[in-house]
Amino acid sequence: MTAHVIADDAEALAVAAGLAEAFRTEAPIRDAERRLPYAELEQLSASGLLGVTVPADHGGADVRQETLAEVFRLLASADASLAQIPQNHFVYVNVLCRQGTPEQRKFFFGEVLAGRRFGNAQSEAGTRHVQDIRTRLLSLPDGSHELTGVKHYSTGALFADWIPVLARAEDDNLYVAYVPRDADGLTVVDDWDGMGQRTTASGTVRLDAVIVPADRVVPHHLTFQGPQLHGAVAQLLHAAIDAGIAGGALAEAAEFVRTKSRPWFESGVDTAAEDPLLIQRFGELDLQVRASEALLGVAARAVDAARDELTDASAAEASLAVAAAKAHTTATAVLVADALFEVSGTRAALDSLNLHRYWRDARTHTLHDPARWKIQHLGRHVLNGTRPPRHGLL
Structure with a gap:
């Protein structure tokens, strides 16, 4: 396998935007038919996006986390399943950056730059909790x-x-x-x-x-013996996926109302897009999406700052900023994906349109880990100055 090698952050964003547009077209069909995206993943590999966090001294672009989060947001706005698949890839590239030997990094970073994909075999079922690993x-x-x-x-x-x-x-x-x-x-x-x-x-x-x-x-295990960003990086990408689902659902709702919806007869307007009550609701939803995207950016920049100068304090701030973003994007993704039907009307519920994929994706992905614990850690910190614990889910 050969893959393009992306040079910098700007190219990574441009490539991601192009792939998102390409993936968007058949996303409803892939989901409805459960058509596994082998061809699309080959495109993703060939594009070079999978190698963008490889360190510069190994030939990679070593993009900022703010860029990586935006890459995931763009992809998820088009197809949340496709965006989810490489999330663990980047997590385990990060593990090598942190704990791999020079020889391991040389070999595996070469694999990644060639377009090869990391999967994941992490969680187990039937154990006491998510960190009870019995393999x-x-x-x-x-x-x-x-x-x-x-x-x-x-x-x-x-x-x-x-x-x-x-x-x-x-x-x-x-x-x-x-x-x-x-x-x-x-x-x-x-x-x-x-x-x-x-x-x-x-x-x-x-x-x-x-x-x-x-x-x-x-x-x-050595990752968690000092200040670390393993959990913050992983959770940042989850938050980006949720923000992408919310943005994609809002854009889909707006297009539907502009092109397919009829105005309510009491509104006195000619088109649904002129209905003042719909305009108000779209404004409220847009406010939530913008807030999620802003918190995502703040979190990504906090992770980047901590990467540049990693201390207990900077790692804690990064984890808390990501926790805030994740809690907000969790709520926003579910809210907007549900509101898509509220603003679009009865026709939007047709199974053939598959607009419910946004809600199904949001509801499924946001179950990854409970947002209530993100808020708990935020509260402990603001009241008592308690730094968040070192583990891979925060």
Whole structure:
């Protein structure tokens, strides 16, 4: 596989905008028919977008997080499933930036710049909570490792070249094993049946005594022993996806009202777009979308500032700013996707139009982790000066 290498932030944004327009056209059909986006992901790989966070000394553009967040917002405004698939890709590129050896970074950054995709095998079902990881990474006499477990919600794994697997070693610490998609003993099951994000293929990964060389394992637990941005970067991209869904739903609603809706007979106007009550409601919705996008920008700039000078204080500020953005975009995505029907009227409910994909995507994606805990950490900080905890979900 070969891929274009993007030079800088401006090119990354231009490429993302172009792909978003291309992906938008058939997004309703892909969702309705659950047509998995193999061709679109090949376009994404070839475009070079997957390599934009590779450090400059390895040949990448090393774009700012503000740029990366906008890339995801643009893609999600067109197709939330397509935007979700590479989210974990960037998370696990970030893991290598933080904990990879020079040799690991050289190899895997070369893979990424060539357009190869990282998936994810992280979450598990039936455990006590989301951080109760029971997949085991056992050391073998020859220095390699054996990986055994079952993963769920494995977004991107079906389309991946490499599947990063979160596992615990004998010392009970967390490691990430980078496993090739075709490894013996690894099976990806396309059993995702979520009501939204239908084409993410976020199914099951089974690992049956998969052998992993020592140089494909990264000590992820070390990430959380000092100030870190792992959770802030991951959550920033989730917030960008929600902001994109909200913006896409608002644009779809406006187009529908302009071109398909009839005015209410009591309004006394000739077109629905002139109805003062609809104008008021669109203004209210636009205000929420603008606020979400503004908070997303503030959060991204806080992450960038912390990357430039990482301390306990800067990492905490980045996590709190991202928490605020995530809490707001969660509410906005669901609100606007629901209001699409309120402002558009009965015809918008036709299943053939598939406008409900925005609500289904918003409602599904915002379940990733509870916004109420984001607000809890904000409250603890503003009242008592308590810094947020170091973990991968904040």
